[in-house]
Amino acid sequence: MRSSMTRREFCLRSVNGLSADSARSLWELATGEDGFLLELKSDPGRLGLETLLEEIVKLRRAKALGLPSDLFGGHSDKLVASWRARAMASHPSDFAANPPMVRLTLVSALAWSRTAEITDALVDLFIGLVSKINTRAVRKVERAMEAEAKKVHRKTEKLFSIAEASLRTPDGPVRQVVFPAVPGGEATLKALVAEAKADQKAYKARVRTVLTSSYTSYYRRMLPKLLAAIEFKCNNTAYRPVMDALDLLQRYADIPNTTRHYDATEQVPIKGVVPDGWLEAVVDDDGIIERASYELCVIVSLKDALRRREIYVTGARRWRNPEEDLPTDFEENRDVHYEKLRQPLDSAEFIAALKELVRASMAECAEAISKGKSGGTRVKKHRGEPRWHIPDLGKLKVPENLRALHAECAARWGIIDLLDFLKESDHRTGFTDAFTTVATREATPREVIRKRLLLVLYALGTNVGIKRVADGGRHGETEAALRATRHLFVNRDNLRAAVATLVNATLKMRDPLWWGNGTACASDSKKFGSWSSNLMTEYHVRYGGHGVMIYWHVDQKSVCVYSQLRSCNASEVAAMMEGVLRHCTDATIDRQYTDTHGQSLVGFAFSYLLGFRLLPRMKNIAGQKLVLADAEDEVPAVLEGMVSRQPVDWDLIAQQYDQMVKYATALRLGTAEAEQVLRRFTRGGPKHPTYKAIEELGKAVKSVFVAEYVASEGLRREIHEGLQVVENWNSANADLFYGSAGTIPAATRSTKRSPCSPSTCSKPPWCSSTRCSSNRSSPTRNGPASSPRPTNEACHRCSGRTRTSTGRSTSTWTTTSNSTSSPSTGSWDHPAEIER
Numbered sequence: 001m002r003s004s005m006t007r008r009e010f011c012l013r014s015v016n017g018l019s020a021d022s023a024r025s026l027w028e029l030a031t032g033e034d035g036f037l038l039e040l041k042s043d044p045g046r047l048g049l050e051t052l053l054e055e056i057v058k059l060r061r062a063k064a065l066g067l068p069s070d071l072f073g074g075h076s077d078k079l080v081a082s083w084r085a086r087a088m089a090s091h092p093s094d095f096a097a098n099p100p101m102v103r104l105t106l107v108s109a110l111a112w113s114r115t116a117e118i119t120d121a122l123v124d125l126f127i128g129l130v131s132k133i134n135t136r137a138v139r140k141v142e143r144a145m146e147a148e149a150k151k152v153h154r155k156t157e158k159l160f161s162i163a164e165a166s167l168r169t170p171d172g173p174v175r176q177v178v179f180p181a182v183p184g185g186e187a188t189l190k191a192l193v194a195e196a197k198a199d200q201k202a203y204k205a206r207v208r209t210v211l212t213s214s215y216t217s218y219y220r221r222m223l224p225k226l227l228a229a230i231e232f233k234c235n236n237t238a239y240r241p242v243m244d245a246l247d248l249l250q251r252y253a254d255i256p257n258t259t260r261h262y263d264a265t266e267q268v269p270i271k272g273v274v275p276d277g278w279l280e281a282v283v284d285d286d287g288i289i290e291r292a293s294y295e296l297c298v299i300v301s302l303k304d305a306l307r308r309r310e311i312y313v314t315g316a317r318r319w320r321n322p323e324e325d326l327p328t329d330f331e332e333n334r335d336v337h338y339e340k341l342r343q344p345l346d347s348a349e350f351i352a353a354l355k356e357l358v359r360a361s362m363a364e365c366a367e368a369i370s371k372g373k374s375g376g377t378r379v380k381k382h383r384g385e386p387r388w389h390i391p392d393l394g395k396l397k398v399p400e401n402l403r404a405l406h407a408e409c410a411a412r413w414g415i416i417d418l419l420d421f422l423k424e425s426d427h428r429t430g431f432t433d434a435f436t437t438v439a440t441r442e443a444t445p446r447e448v449i450r451k452r453l454l455l456v457l458y459a460l461g462t463n464v465g466i467k468r469v470a471d472g473g474r475h476g477e478t479e480a481a482l483r484a485t486r487h488l489f490v491n492r493d494n495l496r497a498a499v500a501t502l503v504n505a506t507l508k509m510r511d512p513l514w515w516g517n518g519t520a521c522a523s524d525s526k527k528f529g530s531w532s533s534n535l536m537t538e539y540h541v542r543y544g545g546h547g548v549m550i551y552w553h554v555d556q557k558s559v560c561v562y563s564q565l566r567s568c569n570a571s572e573v574a575a576m577m578e579g580v581l582r583h584c585t586d587a588t589i590d591r592q593y594t595d596t597h598g599q600s601l602v603g604f605a606f607s608y609l610l611g612f613r614l615l616p617r618m619k620n621i622a623g624q625k626l627v628l629a630d631a632e633d634e635v636p637a638v639l640e641g642m643v644s645r646q647p648v649d650w651d652l653i654a655q656q657y658d659q660m661v662k663y664a665t666a667l668r669l670g671t672a673e674a675e676q677v678l679r680r681f682t683r684g685g686p687k688h689p690t691y692k693a694i695e696e697l698g699k700a701v702k703s704v705f706v707a708e709y710v711a712s713e714g715l716r717r718e719i720h721e722g723l724q725v726v727e728n729w730n731s732a733n734a735d736l737f738y739g740s741a742g743t744i745p746a747a748t749r750s751t752k753r754s755p756c757s758p759s760t761c762s763k764p765p766w767c768s769s770t771r772c773s774s775n776r777s778s779p780t781r782n783g784p785a786s787s788p789r790p791t792n793e794a795c796h797r798c799s800g801r802t803r804t805s806t807g808r809s810t811s812t813w814t815t816t817s818n819s820t821s822s823p824s825t826g827s828w829d830h831p832a833e834i835e836r
Contacts, residue, residue, distance in 0.1 A: 027105055396488050419455075528742060576598040601694070
């Protein structure tokens with residue numbers, strides 16, 4: 001009764017917050033007659049100008065509904081998200097089956113949430129498009145200059161002669177060693193330098209020309225529409241010139257592009273907007289400013305400011321005012337938040353403890369190297385510069401009983417089908433109970449839903465697809481029934497809950513004497529191919545090809561506790577922190593292993609504030625230097641050359657200590673995504689004051705790690721073993737996710753999240769091996785050709801569907817909407833009339 005009253009209250013408040021015009025627009029939207037309902041639910045397509053213009057139109061139509069910005073103020077995000085999820089899975093006939101007040105609440109929750117999401121997507125499109133314009137221009141110029149480059153005759157031979165002579169007499173004077181090695185001597189070298197400078201200047205000029213041409217001929221038409229659709233704001237005075245430039249562009253939005261220059265009386269911001277390399281292209285000798293080149297500089301500066309969160313967007317969620325990411329009750333409950341982070345309220349106490357840690361780690365490192373306890377680590381000169389020399393770790397001896405144990409497992413269980421693993425895991429843990437419908441009730445028996453869920457998860461987890469599973473198995477379920485189950489039950493929140501159930505059951509079954517306490521975790525990403533029609537699909541420079549990244553967190557005993565869908569250019573440091581803080585399982589992670597891309601000074605600083613150790617395997621560890629706690633501290637002789645003479649700025653850390661703890665609290669509470677919080681602490685442009693302090697804190701924490709890494713062979717082996725586990729996990733995924741050559745066949749962001757969730761490919765809790773010996777073959781791979789869809793079934797996306805009772809082997813499925821019927825069309829009544 002209480003939950004029913006709560007829902008009724010929520011509906012009443014939501015409907016009463018609507019104006020009569022808004023309510024009428026929502027009522028018409030629910031009918032789906034003009035097609036905007038389906039358009040509102042859709043995600044943007046591939047990155048391009050046309051997609052951006054389509055999203056601008058979509059945002060304009062969404063705003064035309066007239067929903068108040070505080071329509072759901074005072075209600076939890078989780079409650080609004082549940083109503084949005086239900087509306088996303090509903091069709092016009094489903095909306096019509098609900099009472100008018102519920103119908104309006106569903107549609108308003110959908111429209112209100114999607115308006116913010118569309119705004120976020122529009123910002124993503126803008127940033128990606130500006131980057132794409134620049135990248136294409138650079139590549140075009142590079143290809144052209146390579147083809148027509150004018151070289152000094154036999155340049156390569158001359159450069160080789162210079163190198164050879166320099167190596168033969170490294171200490172000799174340049175005029176006596178280098179000049180005679182080249183025919184023509186000093187004159188030839190001057191010609192080489194002049195050619196290089198000319199090429200560099202010409203290269204930059206050509207890039208500017210190509211960029212401006214591309215912008216004026218094609219991309220320029222997006223600017224007035226973008227400025228009209230999005231409202232930009234800024235709290236940082238350092239970026240005031242960019243905001244003034246945007247105001248100027250908005251005033252000139254209706255002036256034809258044939259007007260090439262700004263009026264001489266206009267105050268056009270130059271500093272902070274136009275880079276030095278673009279001044280000659282923007283401002284001529286008479287001080288006249290060219291519009292097209294200036295507009296291009298403005299949108300590039302806007303893109304950079306948006307990425308650093310210095311400029312934000314009104315009405316967005318991820319790109320909102322960064323101050324809203326911080327906890328609102330921090331000032332009132334400062335002591336509580338400090339206690340949760342286990343950090344002292346006094347900055348002096350915090351700094352004193354960290355100073356002592358820096359000194360102790362350096363002393364232990366020096367002692368380990370001098371006494372030969374570091375596993376062979378020492379300081380060695382390389383090309384005249386001191387560097388760490390860290391020997392490779394030797395191979396460990398294979399335990400005698402390991403092969404016998406593997407043979408016994410294979411003899412006892414043989415090759416087990418993946419679907420059998422999934423069924424047995426659910427039998428022991430009941431993880432399918434975490435999949436609840438987004439509708440109001442479940443009309444189908446739970447045992448039937450469980451069966452269908454296992455088939456759907458198998459289809460998504462192996463990437464063979466629902467159609468092949470439906471056509472190839474002898475399970476008696478139709479494709480329509482499986483797609484309906486996927487549509488109503490499988491979403492990100494349900495998958496996360498199922499993963500938590502499975503992982504927690506695994507941890508509970510473990511004997512600590514055999515498995516340990518499971519407090520360490522390794523993280524890494526793996527690239528999956530994906531359709532280019534999705535906005536998240538990007539080209540990956542390192543791995544090659546287009547796709548997305550799935551970032552995994554796997555504990556030391558091969559159980560995946562968290563997974564994330566990321567674009568190829570997303571920050572791995574943010575992904576690492578997101579997994580440690582949001583894994584939603586009973587695992588307590590106090591040590592996090594990662595590779596070079598998962599660490600940074602910001603990562604080290606926040607890991608220390610949040611109470612876990614960041615332990616990366618760094619490629620450039622040989623060149624990492626320690627720092628002094630105080631300038632007057634002595635450097636041990638064995639560490640000479642590997643300690644930076646510039647001490648940490650402790651005064652800056654003390655000044656910004658409260659702000660750093662505030663950002664750490666935001667990460668802990670999840671008031672915003674880790675990636676969005678960390679965007680303020682990225683390179684380029686004026687640095688945020690707190691960013692400078694976080695870098696200084698990161699230097700100190702990183703110095704402690706480097707000292708411990710160099711001094712302890714055991715720590716190095718621990719990190720290596722932890723990362724090997726996640727590498728094995730990535731290898732196993734290639735065998736599990738084998739359908740469609742491992743390419744994610746999804747055109748939207750939401751459908752990409754489901755197939756790659758750990759719940760669809762986690763091994764069962766009782767399996768002790770790192771990689772289960774599972775057979776990739778299944779009834780779906782050798783099944784018959786696709787059978788035609790039954791004629792009495794309509795597409796599940798259609799507004800009208802065949803509704804019949806559903807059993808185990810029936811060919812249609814039952815909708816689970818509210819049984820209270822209501823006409824889909826008719827006259828509109830005011831909210832007060834509806835309540836009566």
